[in-house]
Amino acid sequence: MAGRLRLCHGDDVGKDVEHREFSREDRMRYREKVRTNLDALTRMLAETQFECDRPLTGLEIELNLVDEQAEPAMRNAEVLDAVADPDFVTELGQFNIEINVPPDVLEGDGLARFEKRIRGSLNAAEGHSAALGTHTLMIGILPTLEERHMHLGALSDNPRYALLNEQIFAARGEDMLIDIDGVERLVTRTDSIAPEAACTSAQLHLQVAPTNFANYWNAAQCISGVQLALGANSPYLFGRQLWRETRIPLFEQATDTRSDELKVQGVRPRVWFGERWITSIFDLFEENVRYFPSLLPICDDEDPVAVLDSGGVPKLGELTLHNGTIYRWNRPVYAVVDGRPHLRVENRVLPAGPTVIDIMANAAFYFGLVRMLAEADRPVWTQMSFNAAEENFHAGARDGIDAFLFWPGLGTVPATELVLRRLLPLAHQGLDQCGVDPSHRDRLLGLIERRCVAARNGASWQVDAASRPGATLAGMLTEYRSLMHENVPVHEWPV
Template sequence: MGEDVSATSYTREQRQRYREKVRQDLDVFERMLTTHSFEFERQLTGMEVELNLVDDDLQPTMSNARVLESIADEDYQTELGQYNIELNVSPRPMPGDSALQLESDLRASLNRAEKLANDAGAQIAMIGILPTLMPEHFSTEWMSANARYAALNEAIFAARGEDIFIDIEGAGGERLAMYADSIAPESACTSVQLHLQVQPHRFADYWNAAQAISGLQLAIGANSPYFFGKELWHESRVPLFGQATDTRAIELKNQGVRPRVWFGERWITSIFDLFEENVRYFPALLPESSDEDPVAVFESGQAPKLSELRLHNGTVYRWNRPIYDIVDGKPHLRVENRVLPAGPTIIDGMANSAFYYGVARMLADSDRPIWTRMSFSAAEDNFESCARRGIDAKVYWPGFGEVQADELVLRHLLPLAHDGLEQWGVAQSVRDRYLGVIEDRCRAGVNGATWQIDCVKALEAQGKDRASALSGMLERYLEQMHGGEPVHTWSLLG
């Protein structure tokens, strides 16, 4: 959800004070990187899963407050839309068969949450974009009651000075072109965020590795082909999230001002590069200052919270975001991978995470790093191509040239993932279970996006209109989501 704030508007003096505090935090953070001890007794991973709520008619239900009251579990929190909730998974180490326990824990937690959501008149849908969501669902109160969301909405539109234009065209020719007078479309983008704790001197290697494979993550994991009734990109979250939070008027775009949803523009040599870019390029959206004196805290031998720097970082939406955090007084660093959509099933999500952690390890440890052999722009082109076309995309990869994404995964990246997980100390049974899902998905040419598209087309071929086909597809999706088998094994109309 991000750092909480207490206000929805700010004075000029607050903005000036905040800028000064952010720069002071950045200076202290630079000193910490060279002199401070960061927590790294065990390399931990973490996960956040964003979820949608639908009613008995499979329409979004603006009832997350009631659902969360029913669930009554601090692991479940609000998200931007009243039809969204988020599950936060406690950090845990990767070695051995801990992933199998995580899968079991996730299944038990979500099964319990589903039952309690049902008691509150809702169902949980784990999907990248809710396909039955339509513009009319935002005609009444839709935003969760949280000051941060109201402040973000106010700040983004104050910066733009005009409504947001959403313009996305799918490969099949369908196009969505509309204006939005709030950040409501952003709430449609539900994702899985993967966290990896890293040592300061290794952060750049892992961030660069994550950037290099982000496109391939989308190729095999795309699950968001529909928005407002239109078939758009296989992972429509990518353009939608970028456009729905864009603070730039058209003239600023023409000047080359950077967007806040950002792939980046270069490989890095330190985590400091990313925080420094954030401060240099992006005006504050939530300029709320704390009373902390970070210099005094640092010089006393303690870890400063750096609240302003962290709050600012939370409003720059990198697909791989740097995280500075403190737990029990000890600071640590994480790469937050924000690429993947939610769903389709728990085992699909576990497979996606195993692929990411395994490949990232091998690329980060390589004697000839991928970022020394591939331009950053090529990685960004891969990311966009895979978001558009999913498992059917073509990508560029050193040593392979232009290659089909699924072929690259099968021939090269899956073996790397196996080796990387083995380096992490992950058990053979875990590697076989989850990477086997990725292999079978690639061989079948089926991920969540292709299944959704094929199911809707099959229903339309039976004479259903688009709205009925989307509802019928979601009904089948939820039934098989609860069944728990990976998406490449799902039936279309059974």
């Protein structure tokens, strides 16, 4: 059963592709195929049985590689060869790798199995990496990254990344502007998508039935700001202290295909929170087709309507590839495994780290809370505007654990108060409904509670540690790496 929700390697691009030139005919044919795929999906949602008997969850964690001096190490190909584990795959930057954790159910000791698998895999990977003089690190953005590291040569040696870079800049027509105003301000320009590789995340996957998808996606949107406030872990970029979760504005800007004129005209960004609550997964795929031109107009030979007519299940290759180049923070995913289609919500909000136990606490909080909100008789998204959810999202990213967030019935309150008073009890109930063993529930959600009481997460620890007399970002990061491998939750780290 655990094999039915297989996570796709290279999901941001959709699939491996060869470098090629695209003609006008390619783009016209691709647009027609995407629309045909959308028609087929509409029919499937009405007629097809999707895999959802025992909903599975999954995890992906993106890692950074550093050398002994805590500088980014551009050696992912060597590290992956040494690790020799199919769960580990390449990522955008040569200083990135990713682990795809095999999916599992939450009930019983599912969360503990996830934790054990991740820790074992990461410990083994660190052993192989260290033998090369390189170390693995879970953190939202490497504080020691500098602008000199961000160039086209920093991209991994895979044709799909070069092709994606080429198509994004062809669509934009000019260099990318990075302008982030936080504690300090950063203004710079880049001629490649390499800054996107600075953003490393922990992604949570939840398989859902078609009839429930809208509720789960809406619920995930509602709590994204809370997730960021609790889990922020990216306060530095290019030596400057910016937002508590700088990964959010950086990723929004580093893949922006719009010129200033197109922004003024209201063209949607490809890294997108969205603009409305939905009633079906169809709404999201239809928005993809309506609003976004193709970046990688690659067609396959499948006729999805003919496949459906013959009783088969189409892969909808063009629709899923297109979806993989639109970076929603909560992304819809359609996939076919062992001949059965399934749908899932991919939550892309959280940064990586600081520790495995912190990631698992974040996951437990998300899975439990989203379950309760999605199945509530009076959904929370009927009581708050979509704009309020988006404002919470950016407030959580900007201010982290110190953020003030809006919640129906409470107004605008400190994020820690919101979690302790209202959301943690719901997360407990949600994990109970998922059948999670109470001992694992209490252990992980207890970490969220103590993180709120201590008002300390990865971002606040980094800033405090880097503020010590004589401290450097490299020295702070070396200490961070040591504490990360001890797997002590971040709210207990010394400052």
